Amino acid sequence: MTDLHEISLLLQAGKAKAVTEAVAQALDEGVSAYDILEKGLLDGMNAVGERFKNNEIFVPEVLVAARAMNRGMALLKPLLAAEGVEAAGRVCIGTVQGDLHDIGKNLVRMMMEGKGLEVIDLGTDVSPATFVQTAIEQNCSVICCSALLTTTMGVMGDVVRAAEAAGIRDRVRIMVGGAPVTEAFCRQIGADAYSCDAASAADKAVEFCRELADKH
Amino acid sequence: MPRLTVVFPDGKTKYVDFDGNPRRFDLLSAQDIPVEHPCGVGGGCGKCRMEIEVHLSPPTAEEERAGGRLSCRTRLLGDARLVLGGSGEMDVEFYTRRLSSARSDDGYGLALDIGTTTLALQIVRLSTGEVVGRASDRNPQTTLAADVMGRIRAATEGQAQILRSSLLAAVRDMKKEACRQAGVSPAAPREAVVTGNTVMLHLLCGRPVDALGHAPFAARWLFDETVDLEGVPAYLPPCMDAFVGADVSCAVLSSGLCRHRCALLADVGTNGEIALFRNGKLYVTSTAAGPAFEGAGISCGMNNVPGAVTRVTLSQGELRLATVGGAPPRGVCGSGLLDAISVFLKTGLISGSGATLGPLTLAPGLSLTPQDVRALQLAKAAVAAGMTTLLETAGVGWEEVERLYLAGGFGSHFSVSSAVDVGLLPAEIADRVRVVGNAALAGATMLLLDPARKDEIRRLADSAVSVRLSGHPAFSEHYMDAIAFFEE
Numbered sequence: 001m002t003d004l005h006e007i008s009l010l011l012q013a014g015k016a017k018a019v020t021e022a023v024a025q026a027l028d029e030g031v032s033a034y035d036i037l038e039k040g041l042l043d044g045m046n047a048v049g050e051r052f053k054n055n056e057i058f059v060p061e062v063l064v065a066a067r068a069m070n071r072g073m074a075l076l077k078p079l080l081a082a083e084g085v086e087a088a089g090r091v092c093i094g095t096v097q098g099d100l101h102d103i104g105k106n107l108v109r110m111m112m113e114g115k116g117l118e119v120i121d122l123g124t125d126v127s128p129a130t131f132v133q134t135a136i137e138q139n140c141s142v143i144c145c146s147a148l149l150t151t152t153m154g155v156m157g158d159v160v161r162a163a164e165a166a167g168i169r170d171r172v173r174i175m176v177g178g179a180p181v182t183e184a185f186c187r188q189i190g191a192d193a194y195s196c197d198a199a200s201a202a203d204k205a206v207e208f209c210r211e212l213a214d215k216h
Numbered sequence: 217m218p219r220l221t222v223v224f225p226d227g228k229t230k231y232v233d234f235d236g237n238p239r240r241f242d243l244l245s246a247q248d249i250p251v252e253h254p255c256g257v258g259g260g261c262g263k264c265r266m267e268i269e270v271h272l273s274p275p276t277a278e279e280e281r282a283g284g285r286l287s288c289r290t291r292l293l294g295d296a297r298l299v300l301g302g303s304g305e306m307d308v309e310f311y312t313r314r315l316s317s318a319r320s321d322d323g324y325g326l327a328l329d330i331g332t333t334t335l336a337l338q339i340v341r342l343s344t345g346e347v348v349g350r351a352s353d354r355n356p357q358t359t360l361a362a363d364v365m366g367r368i369r370a371a372t373e374g375q376a377q378i379l380r381s382s383l384l385a386a387v388r389d390m391k392k393e394a395c396r397q398a399g400v401s402p403a404a405p406r407e408a409v410v411t412g413n414t415v416m417l418h419l420l421c422g423r424p425v426d427a428l429g430h431a432p433f434a435a436r437w438l439f440d441e442t443v444d445l446e447g448v449p450a451y452l453p454p455c456m457d458a459f460v461g462a463d464v465s466c467a468v469l470s471s472g473l474c475r476h477r478c479a480l481l482a483d484v485g486t487n488g489e490i491a492l493f494r495n496g497k498l499y500v501t502s503t504a505a506g507p508a509f510e511g512a513g514i515s516c517g518m519n520n521v522p523g524a525v526t527r528v529t530l531s532q533g534e535l536r537l538a539t540v541g542g543a544p545p546r547g548v549c550g551s552g553l554l555d556a557i558s559v560f561l562k563t564g565l566i567s568g569s570g571a572t573l574g575p576l577t578l579a580p581g582l583s584l585t586p587q588d589v590r591a592l593q594l595a596k597a598a599v600a601a602g603m604t605t606l607l608e609t610a611g612v613g614w615e616e617v618e619r620l621y622l623a624g625g626f627g628s629h630f631s632v633s634s635a636v637d638v639g640l641l642p643a644e645i646a647d648r649v650r651v652v653g654n655a656a657l658a659g660a661t662m663l664l665l666d667p668a669r670k671d672e673i674r675r676l677a678d679s680a681v682s683v684r685l686s687g688h689p690a691f692s693e694h695y696m697d698a699i700a701f702f703e704e
Contacts, residue, residue: 055586058570058593060699098430100686101504103695124687125431148367148504151372151429180365184278 002026004039007072011044012051014064016071023072033079037116041072045114049199052111057177059107062198066110073113087118089209091142092134094126095178096155101148104178104198108144111202117209128155129161135163135172143202145191147178156181157189171216173208177201237273237291240298244287246358255670262595272296292548299354302499315658317345317664324348324398326405326448327660329463330412330420331355332364333510333519335383336657337390339398339405341476345665349394354519357419360449362512363486364415364459368429369420378421388657408450413461413487414438417452431460433684451670453663454677457684459502464489465677466659468498469669471621471652474676478616480603483624484509485657486597491680492606498676499610503602503691508588508595509550515585518547525552525578526629537579538629545579551629554582557592558637558639561701565660568704593699596640601694602685609683611677620645623655641700 004026010018019041026036048065051057091112095105102124112119120138122130131143144164147153155178163169173192176185185199186194192208220232220243226408232243273291319342323409334356339349357379360370371379388521395402410420415434418425421443439462453462464483468491469475473481478494479595488505491498510522511517518524527538537552539545548556556578560566564694565574565674570593572586607614620641622630635641641649663669685691 056571058590058699060696061569063696102687103692113469149429149578150361150363150369 001086002029004031004036005043006202007036007040008044008047011041011065011068011072013066016064016068019068020071020075023075025091027075029081033039033076033083034081034085036072037076037080037085041069041076042114045069045111049202050112051113053197053199058080059103062110066114067210069110069114072116088116088206089142089213090118090120090138090140091144091209092120092122092131092138092140093144093146093206094122094131095124095146095148096152096159097125097127098155099147099149099152099178102146104148105144105146107198108146108201111198112144112205115202115206117202117205128158131159132162132168133164136166136168140172141212142175142205144175144177144205146178149179150180153178153185155181156185156191160190171212173212175201175204175208218292218294218296220292220295234292237293239681240287240290240292241283243269246307253277258446269610276666281471295684313342315345315661315665316454317343318668324400324405325664326391326394326408327657327664328390328408328410328412328450328662329466329657330383330410330416331463331656332367332416333358333362333672335386335393336654338657339394339400339660340661340664341392342444342665344490345661347661348400349396349398351390351393351397353386353390356386362507364413365429367415367419368407368425371424372426372429376419376422376425379419382421382434388446388517402478405662408445408447408448409453409663410450410463410480411453411656412468412661413416413463414455415461417455417462428458431686432517438677440677451663451671453660453673456500456677456680457502457682459487460500460680460682463656464491465499465673466657466663467491467621467623467652467655468493469673470655470658470662471623473621474498476618478612479619480607480617480621481621481655482599482603484599484622485624486510486512488602490599490602490606492610493609494612494616497610498681499606499683500686501602501606502683505595505598506591507529508591511547511549511553514548514553514586514588516547516582517553518549524549525556525582527631528552528559528578530554530562535559538697545582547582547586547607548578551585551631551634553588553592553679554634554638554640555631557589557701558631558634559583560589561637566701568702569700591637593701595616596638597695597698600642600698601691602639603697604694604698605685605688605691606683608690609681614642614644617645620649621655622651623650623653641697 007022023036024034052062093109095102109119109121135143140168145156145159176191177191183194193204195204217233222230266411276289279286279289323342325342326342335355336352338347341345357367361367392402417439438450438455442449442451453465455461470678471481473479473493481491483489488503491500507513520540520543523543524540525537525545525548528697529536537545560576570589576584629650632646636646638645
């Protein structure tokens with residue numbers, strides 16, 4: 001019998017091949033895709049997120065762990081749909097218009113996926129209109145904006161205004177992050193949350209998704 | 217009217233009367249009292265902390281976090297007294313090789329390098345190439361924002377005029393000082409060559425910089441033109457791209473990069489600029505290293521000022537520190553940071569992946585934090601990955617590189633072996649590294665002494681292939697690979 005905690009540990013060590021094999025074996029043994037996801041993959045990414053927050057591990061370790069998770073997820077995805085398991089929520093993410101630096105954004109995406117969220121990655125240089133349109137069409141609960149440059153972070157304010165103009169502010173939360181962004185800036189532009197690291201951003205997004213699901 | 221008493225490091229005092237409840241920053245900048253605001257008056261970095269007493273606003277959240285009163289946050293409610301810490305003179309490296317002159321005319325010329333952080337100026341006798349006067353100063357724009365992006369933002373938010381006038385004022389003072397050393401009148405230099413990065417030259421000329429602040433980062437001016445610098449004709453050498461400026465063109469010229477079959481030049485600062493010359497072709501790039509190499513963004517980081525740790529070595533298990541001016545250690549500058557991390561890697565206090573395993577103490581009251589280690593990892597990875605990506609673009613391996621010229625802030629304190637230990641440079645290049653100091657200023661001086669070389673630098677800049685790294689897939693890969701110190 002496959003120990004699901006073992007899958008979590010393999011994922012934390014970034015062993016993609018071993019994770020894939022262990023997931024396949026657990027499925028063969030009749031373990032539900034949901035259990036493998038929760039107690040194996042997401043449990044592992046949770047631990048990775050905590051260690052990242054505590055400065056014990058850094059970007060490259062998160063990256064290899066996320067790669068291992070993605071390999072395992074590829075096996076689980078069709079089965080999860082069949083089992084009727086829904087994602088913890090849906091968010092869209094991108095670097096704002098004029099900003100091409102996506103390493104931080106990618107890290108946030110991985111952490112969010114590690115929390116069981118469905119993430120629509122809009123890539124880099126994303127216009128406020130695209131953020132808002134995606135949130136409407138794909139029914140996202142959260143818009144996540146990333147900026148590395150002090151010269152582009154102002155665009156985040158445009159995203160907030162575009163969301164207001166589209167009348168979706170009551171059902172979409174806007175999160176902001178990136179090296180020059182601060183809590184004060186977040187408040188100033190009227191966004192809903194600032195996170196100082198990728199793991200905290202993922203926690204916050206889950207919180208928002210739950211809150212909005214309860215509301216509706 | 218309430219009054220702020222400012223006590224300077226030399227004991228002199230100045231009184232500033234004010235209305236309302238201004239921030240300390242507003243008062244000091246109006247009085248031209250230099251205080252660094254590295255994060256652009258954003259309340260975020262905690263570096264403008266200073267001693268102030270009496271009638272003040274209650275501490276803000278940012279100030280509680282910084283553990284002191286910040287110039288950009290504290291408001292003065294009544295009479296107050298401010299004591300400025302002694303930062304002392306900056307220790308700036310000049311390029312000391314005597315350049316030969318191709319000119320026979322008498323008179324003096326001025327060469328100036330406008331760095332984002334530091335200004336360096338020299339006066340040369342045109343007929344002999346002799347440097348007769350030198351001056352350096354902190355770029356006064358630093359008080360508004362530490363990096364080029366911050367400057368662009370400040371300029372687009374209506375402060376372009378202040379950025380320009382403060383720079384011109386500092387240059388005027390430096391010119392006066394250098395001419396005094398030379399024993400000539402400040403009117404003696406009849407011509408100038410002014411180099412600097414693309415953004416600095418825009419700001420100097422008062423040209424709009426907004427397009428340089430966001431993708432596609434299009435530079436409307438690449439210079440290669442002569443402008444008027446307060447009555448003196450000043451040649452501004454060509455820039456190669458928005459983030460590969462005339463300073464890089466000048467450094468390429470003066471280092472002799474293009475005399476090799478294959479060689480690299482790296483200017484390691486907040487923006488790591490890299491140039492690769494191979495078989496007649498020049499490739500250039502710039503990579504956002506962040507300010508860690510200049511000691512900024514580091515909890516105990518500082519510039520090359522007295523008390524800054526420049527070298528850290530391990531001798532029989534004991535740490536040995538060298539500081540600027542031999543003063544008691546107060547903080548670390550870029551070279552000291554590289555050394556310190558290298559030593560802590562050796563003593564096992566930092567793991568190969570960069571985790572901090574014990575207290576990173578350099579001296580009583582002076583330690584690095586785990587975040588400092590991470591900041592250096594990101595900085596060195598950006599430069600290392602930039603070099604790898606450029607070499608790959610040109611299809612060159614490190615073994616082909618005949619020479620690596622290192623220019624910029626590290627200067628002569630830079631330890632190649634520490635750079636190898638932390639993974640900034642690969643071990644195989646170690647014996648082919650040459651530290652060239654302020655190669656940009658040397659290039660500007662060459663152009664002054666031999667105007668025919670303007671053709672050379674023009675050709676160089678025209679033919680350069682600029683490789684953009686943000687969003688470059690291979691760069692991201694190399695960057696991730698370069699973050700760890702070594703495989704565990």
